Every structure is written in structure tokens, then in C-alpha cells.
Amino acid sequence: MPECWDGEHDIETPYGLLHVVIRGSPKGNRPAILTYHDVGLNHKLCFNTFFNFEDMQEITKHFVVCHVDAPGQQVGASQFPQGYQFPSMEQLAAMLPSVVQHFGFKYIIGIGVGAGAYVLAKFALIFPDLVEGLVLMNIDPNGKGWIDWAATKLSGLTSTLPDTVLSHLFSQEELVSNTELVQSYRQQIGNVVNQANLQLFWNMYNSRRDLDINRPGTVPNAKTLRCPVMLVVGDNAPAEDGVVECNSKLDPTTTTFLKMADSGGLPQVTQPGKLTEAFKYFLQGMGYRPDWYQSVPWFPPGRWAGVGSLRPWPCPSPQRLPLLPGPSQALASPDRLFTRLLSPPPRPRLCLLS
Known part of the structure; x- marks a missing residue:
């Protein structure tokens, strides 16, 4: 891998091109921080506030950061041709090894929101040896049934696509108050993200299957995430019930559940300072300390079999x-x-x- 891949890249994968933005340069054998945004957003709308926060920049200067945009969701994306089959959620996860291989990452620490959290969790289930840790915000591990599908279709008939997506992103209180943040995201979702491409992503997310995870010991041969996980959700956020259920299905010895007060549906936007602090402690729990980065050799925390x-x-x-x-x-x-x-x-x- 070259010393610096800083900038935008289009990566060939088995299911089409992925737009990727690299920030920073690789730091020895340390994992890359790889992000995946929620439906309705792209990496800029989802993560700019969080990664531009001063304390977060102090952390990320010690890692290379890889922002992944779902197909056709990046700024300036061309509209997909008529009849284009958008990748399934499982296929979106299966596209990520091409990114990891292209840049020569040995492992990643994933940060995902909503649909992006689902994709990263699925990726970790399929390719556990590539994932050192996960921060999953607003994740819903449940699939969508016929009733959910019908409700989504009905909502689409009575609301514009940006408003439909907003109800997924923000709490009811935020929507009723029509906060400045909600107004800003309504405008950006409508103008920055290609609407036809967004509709395809939205439809695919709302036809997802169950993540199919179970807490170890609850069922025979239970599948679960093997890496350390930090679950994050805002108090009264629309994803709260899903995150609580996801917490019940993960290994309690490697999972932290963080509920953030006064953060609404997008804690990485409304409370970047608190989330940065939580992320710092999450890294410390994995064996990283910011003031050790320059002096202590790195060992993959999840790969120690024993003394x-x-x-x-x-x-x-x-x-x-x-x-x-x-x-x-x-x-x-x-x-x-x-x-x-x-x-x-x-x-x-x-x-x-x-």
C-alpha cells in the first residue's frame, strides 16, 4: 500500500463500483477505521460533524480512515440506468472485502449508522477475521415482514421520499419541533443525494432479512459478533427498540450499550463530543491508548489465543x-x-x- 491514499477512489467489487474516501495514511499494522452511513445520507452528511470534531481528530490522526458510500449515494453520483438491480444488504457487505484488499488493510474498526451498521454487522459475521471492533449506531437486527413492507409502501404514497427517510433518521419529537437540524437534512437529502438511487437503497433496506444473531448459550450453535461491540442510540430515537433487541442478542462480555440523552436520532451529529469520549474509552478497552500510539507496538486485540x-x-x-x-x-x-x-x-x- 502506498504511503498515502488520501482522496476519493472508485473500487471494483463483485457487485459493482464502490465510492470510497480515504483520510490520512496507514499507520503501521494498526487497523483502518471504516465507516458506513445510513440510508438517506452519504459519508459527508452522516459523519462530517463527528470526524471534524477536534477531539475526534486527535484520535483519527493515529489511524487511516476509510469512508464508504453505498452505491450511487455519494455527492454527484450518476443515476442508475432503468432496471438496475441494487445490491442486497448481504451483497453490500460482500463488497467490503474488495475495499479492504485494495488498500491492504489487515483489519478494520467499523463505525456504522442505521443501514450502515447493519451492513458492517453482516460483514463481521461473514468475515470475522477482518474486524477488530464495531461501533453500531441505530442498528435494527430485525428483517422487514409483509406488514412492515406494506406500511413503508403506504408511507411512500402519502409522503415525499425525503420526509419518509427523515422519519427513519429523527425522533418524533425532533420532527414535530421541525428543528433547524431537521430542516437542514430535509433540504440536503432532497438536493444532495440522487433521489432515484436513494429510492433503490431505501427499498432494499426495507426488504432486509434478520441479521440472524443470538446470544451465545441461548440456542445451539448460536451465531454472534465475535469482536468487541459498542451499541449507540439516542434516547427516544426511532431505532431505540431495535438497538435494545440487538443488545439482547450479543455476547454481554464483549458488548457495551450506550444510550445518549438529548441526542435525538443522530447522536454523531448532535453529540459528537460525548460520542468521541465513548469511542476513546472503547478503543482503550481494546488495548489502545492515544498517548501510547507512538511508543507501544500494536497487537491485534481479538487474535490472542492465550498466554x-x-x-x-x-x-x-x-x-x-x-x-x-x-x-x-x-x-x-x-x-x-x-x-x-x-x-x-x-x-x-x-x-x-x-
Whole structure:
């Protein structure tokens, strides 16, 4: 991989071209942060506020960031020809290995919202060895049945496409208040995203299948996400019930559920500071510390089979190591750090950020 791929790229995949935007350059063996936006948006509308937040930029300068736009959803996208078959949600997930391979990423930390969260979760189920961790906002693991399909069709007959999508993105309170943010997104969804292409993506998302995950031990041969997961949803957001159900289906020892107060349907837009703080702690739980990036060699947190399979690795002197997070705030010596990173993460708890 070249030293810097910064900029826009169109990547060939088995199911068509994917528009990808790279920010930064690869940092050794560290994973890439790969994002996938929600339906109705693109990477700019979905993530610009979050990734432009000052504290988030302090984090991302240590990683290469890969923003993926769903087919035909990027700014200036050409309209698909008549009869074009939009990829299914499973096929959207199957397009991502081409991106990973093209840029030479060894692993990714995924950040997805809504439809994008579903795609990244499906990707992690199919290709678990490529995913180190996932931040899934507003994810709904449930498929859409005939009743849901009929309701969506009826809504499409009585509302414009931007308004239909807004009801997916924002809480009812935000829509009734017609906040400045809602007005801005109504205008941008209608003018920035190609409406015919958006309709195809919207239709496909609303015909998705169940994610088909179950908490380990609840059913024989249960399938679930093997990597650390942080679930995020705003209080009273339209996706709240879906995220709660997703939490019930994941491994409680590797999952954190974050419910953010006063954030509405798009917490990455309305509360970028709180989300950045949560993401920082999520990275720390995976073995990353911002002030260690330049000095501590990186080991893939999800790929340690046990002490017997590890070999000693160099570590900075104790005097240069920061305090570890936790109640005791004990000084981090090399042995302490080694123990810390080998230990399983604590059991998750519901986090309420107000």
C-alpha cells in the first residue's frame, strides 16, 4: 500500500463500483477505521460533524480512515440506468472485502449508522477475521415482514421520499419541533443525494432479512459478533427498540450499550463530543491508548489465543506509561500492562450519557 491514499477512489467489487474516501495514511499494522452511513445520507452528511470534531481528530490522526458510500449515494453520483438491480444488504457487505484488499488493510474498526451498521454487522459475521471492533449506531437486527413492507409502501404514497427517510433518521419529537437540524437534512437529502438511487437503497433496506444473531448459550450453535461491540442510540430515537433487541442478542462480555440523552436520532451529529469520549474509552478497552500510539507496538486485540501462544514484546519504561483506567488507577508497569491487555473486558453495563 502506498504511503498515502488520501482522496476519493472508485473500487471494483463483485457487485459493482464502490465510492470510497480515504483520510490520512496507514499507520503501521494498526487497523483502518471504516465507516458506513445510513440510508438517506452519504459519508459527508452522516459523519462530517463527528470526524471534524477536534477531539475526534486527535484520535483519527493515529489511524487511516476509510469512508464508504453505498452505491450511487455519494455527492454527484450518476443515476442508475432503468432496471438496475441494487445490491442486497448481504451483497453490500460482500463488497467490503474488495475495499479492504485494495488498500491492504489487515483489519478494520467499523463505525456504522442505521443501514450502515447493519451492513458492517453482516460483514463481521461473514468475515470475522477482518474486524477488530464495531461501533453500531441505530442498528435494527430485525428483517422487514409483509406488514412492515406494506406500511413503508403506504408511507411512500402519502409522503415525499425525503420526509419518509427523515422519519427513519429523527425522533418524533425532533420532527414535530421541525428543528433547524431537521430542516437542514430535509433540504440536503432532497438536493444532495440522487433521489432515484436513494429510492433503490431505501427499498432494499426495507426488504432486509434478520441479521440472524443470538446470544451465545441461548440456542445451539448460536451465531454472534465475535469482536468487541459498542451499541449507540439516542434516547427516544426511532431505532431505540431495535438497538435494545440487538443488545439482547450479543455476547454481554464483549458488548457495551450506550444510550445518549438529548441526542435525538443522530447522536454523531448532535453529540459528537460525548460520542468521541465513548469511542476513546472503547478503543482503550481494546488495548489502545492515544498517548501510547507512538511508543507501544500494536497487537491485534481479538487474535490472542492465550498466554501460551504469545511471545514477550517490548514495552516503554514504567516512567513513561500513563495511568490505566479503572477504580484503582494503578501505575502501569510493563507487567501490569501485559496483564491488562490479556484480561477479558469487564462485563458491559448500560451507559447513560446526559
